[in-house]
Structures are given as structure tokens and as C-alpha cells.
Amino acid sequence: MEEKTIFLAKVSQLFYLHGAKSLTMDEIAREFSMSKKTLYQLYKNKEVLIEEVLDFVINEMVKKLQIEQSDDVNPIENMFCREKNMEEFSRSNKTLFIRQLAKFYPSLFENHLVAMDEKISAIVIKNIQKGRDLGMYRKDFDAAFYSKLLLHLFISVESSILFDYEKSEEQRSEDKNEIMKFFLYSIATEKGFKILNNYN
Numbered sequence: 001m002e003e004k005t006i007f008l009a010k011v012s013q014l015f016y017l018h019g020a021k022s023l024t025m026d027e028i029a030r031e032f033s034m035s036k037k038t039l040y041q042l043y044k045n046k047e048v049l050i051e052e053v054l055d056f057v058i059n060e061m062v063k064k065l066q067i068e069q070s071d072d073v074n075p076i077e078n079m080f081c082r083e084k085n086m087e088e089f090s091r092s093n094k095t096l097f098i099r100q101l102a103k104f105y106p107s108l109f110e111n112h113l114v115a116m117d118e119k120i121s122a123i124v125i126k127n128i129q130k131g132r133d134l135g136m137y138r139k140d141f142d143a144a145f146y147s148k149l150l151l152h153l154f155i156s157v158e159s160s161i162l163f164d165y166e167k168s169e170e171q172r173s174e175d176k177n178e179i180m181k182f183f184l185y186s187i188a189t190e191k192g193f194k195i196l197n198n199y200n
Contacts, residue, residue: 005056007032008052008053008056009056009060010031010032011028011049011053012053012056012057014027014028014031015050015053015097016095016096016097017096017097018096018097019096019097019099019100020050020097020098020100020101020104020105021100021103021104021105022096022100024046025039025040025046025049028049047105047108050101050105050108051108051111054101054108054111054112054115055115058112058115058116058119059119061120062119062120062123065120065123066123074131074134074136074195075127075128075130075131075134075136075137076131076136076184076188076192076195076196077195078127079124079127079180079183079184080177080180080199116151117148117151120147120151121144121147121148121151124143124146124147124150124151125143125144125147128143128146128147128187129143131187131192134191135189135191135192136188136189136191136192136195137187137188137189137192138187138188138189141187146183146186146187149183150179150183153179153182153183154176154179157172157175157176157179181196181199184196
């Protein structure tokens, strides 16, 4: 692992633990036993550092999702394999880091959502195309729009007041599984239904 990757991985953990606003550049410099001057030579301000951390977090998530893409596995099974990583991602959007990001750095937060949508949607769209080629998914819907809906559903379960915050992690995982099945049933053909029924 490259030195910069190690640095960003550790800084991202610090931000998730302490928050985008609460964590200071002084504290980051102290954590890495470097002077604040050295840190500012690398990043001219905290906003630049946060932006790079957000890019790192998204790229790490995309890598995990791409690794789980297998040509030997049908696209429906691939989506269920990705479910846990998408669940992990949606939970991260409820953390102190993201809440403070939305409140104190709204432009960075909006850019984060756009980047996240673009990169994760591309993976879902690729899955949809494969499913269509194999006759498992319908062709009469907008793949880009549906991929956005899926991402929005996963995030909403963790952030919307319409969902019960008191649920256990196991119950929330079941909710995410239901979201994935809801999504896949909405796009499946008769051939796809037969495969999906194995997951009930």
C-alpha cells in the first residue's frame, strides 16, 4: 500500500470518528507526528484534505464493488454479493463526518453525492446491461434512472425520518436485503423471477 494511501485511510478514520468540522488540522498533524507547516504544504486547507478523503472513500468502495463483478456469476447473484458493500456505504452516510460535512461544507457534500452517484451508478448500469443480454432484466426502463433510485433507497434507510432508527444492525441488514429484492423484482423478466425466487 502506498504511503499516501495509508495516510488517507488513517485520516478518513479520524474524520469518521471525530467529524468533518470537529477534527482540526492541528490534531491531524499531531496524529501523524508531523508539523502543521508540513501538513499545510501537502494540503493548503482542510477543505482540500476533506475533498481528497472523500475521493479516497468512494474509490475504495468502487474497488470492492468491482472485485465482486464476476463473469461466471449471473448478474442477479452479483447484485446480492454487492449488497453488503452498498449497505456499508449507506451506513457511512449517517456518520458524524457526513452529518457535519452536509452542515458545514455543503458544496463538498453535494460534490461527494454527485461523484458517488456517477461511480456507483456506472457499476449498476453495467450489471443491468449484462442482465438484459442474458434475458434476466427488462429492457423497457431507464437504467441510469433506476440505478439512482437504488442508491437513494440505500441511503434513505439510514437517514430518513420515515425509517425506524431504533432497529438493530441485523434488522437494518434485512431491510437492505429487502431493498435489493424490491429493486431486482422491479426490473426482472420471467427468467429473472425464477432466479430471484431462490433468494426468498
